[in-house]
Amino acid sequence: GQNIDQPTEMTATEGAIVQINCTYQTSGFNGLFWYQQHAGEAPTFLSYNVLDGLEEKGRFSSFLSRSKGYSYLLLKELQMKDSASYLCAVSHSNDYKLSFGAGTTVTVRA
Amino acid sequence: GAVVSQHPSWVICKSGTSVKIECRSLDFQATTMFWYRQFPKQSLMLMATSNEGSKATYEQGVEKDKFLINHASLTLSTLTVTSAHPEDSSFYICSASEGQGGTDTQYFGPGTRLTVL
Numbered sequence: 001g002q003n004i005d006q007p008t009e010m011t012a013t014e015g016a017i018v019q020i021n022c023t024y025q026t027s028g029f030n031g032l033f034w035y036q037q038h039a040g041e042a043p044t045f046l047s048y049n050v051l052d053g054l055e056e057k058g059r060f061s062s063f064l065s066r067s068k069g070y071s072y073l074l075l076k077e078l079q080m081k082d083s084a085s086y087l088c089a090v091s092h093s094n095d096y097k098l099s100f101g102a103g104t105t106v107t108v109r110a
Numbered sequence: 111g112a113v114v115s116q117h118p119s120w121v122i123c124k125s126g127t128s129v130k131i132e133c134r135s136l137d138f139q140a141t142t143m144f145w146y147r148q149f150p151k152q153s154l155m156l157m158a159t160s161n162e163g164s165k166a167t168y169e170q171g172v173e174k175d176k177f178l179i180n181h182a183s184l185t186l187s188t189l190t191v192t193s194a195h196p197e198d199s200s201f202y203i204c205s206a207s208e209g210q211g212g213t214d215t216q217y218f219g220p221g222t223r224l225t226v227l
Contacts, residue, residue: 042221
């Protein structure tokens with residue numbers, strides 16, 4: 001089974017940096033995905049980590065530590081359009097399915 | 111690239127009727143398609159996994175006779191909610207992957223909002 005934990009809500013101001021943590025427990029790990037989901041819309045892919053370390057993509061970066069069962073998504077230079085839910089999803093190796101965390105709602109204030 | 115479409119975007123139907131939702135991968139061949147359901151302020155819950163030409167694999171607690179899935183080609187999967195009831199009202203989202211899932215990124219469709227009266 002999967003236990004995926006991430007904070008429920010975070011609030012930050014425009015231009016700031018926010019870090020969304022995700023911890024997981026899984027019987028077989030095959031990578032971790034981060035998705036962004038705006039209200040009423042489907043998730044869009046942000047990043048994928050399977051090896052330890054930091055992956056940087058513009059204003060968004062994602063970090064993984066497999067030994068600690070830990071990942072974070074870092075959002076820099078926050079913009080109002082970044083207000084959304086951010087979903088952490090773990091792929092497990094035995095059946096290739098994704099298990100999603102409950103999502104972290106990020107609210108960006110002016 | 112990697113665009114997935116869903117049709118319809120939203121549907122309102124009467125209790126007892128059946129509703130079919132289509133999921134298409136527009137610019138790639140989807141070996142695997144996934145169907146999720148999402149209730150308000152909750153995360154995505156996987157309902158079933160389908161591979162082209164074979165029967166879908168349903169998650170525990172999902173009734174296969176109620177949620178009929180057909181993956182007829184490498185670009186099309188359909189979900190039919192049979193004899194829909196108000197408790198089936200939800201946001202249904204499909205995703206498609208070129209591989210079996212796993213390390214292959216799943217690309218999501220825009221979702222279908224179903225309201226059963």
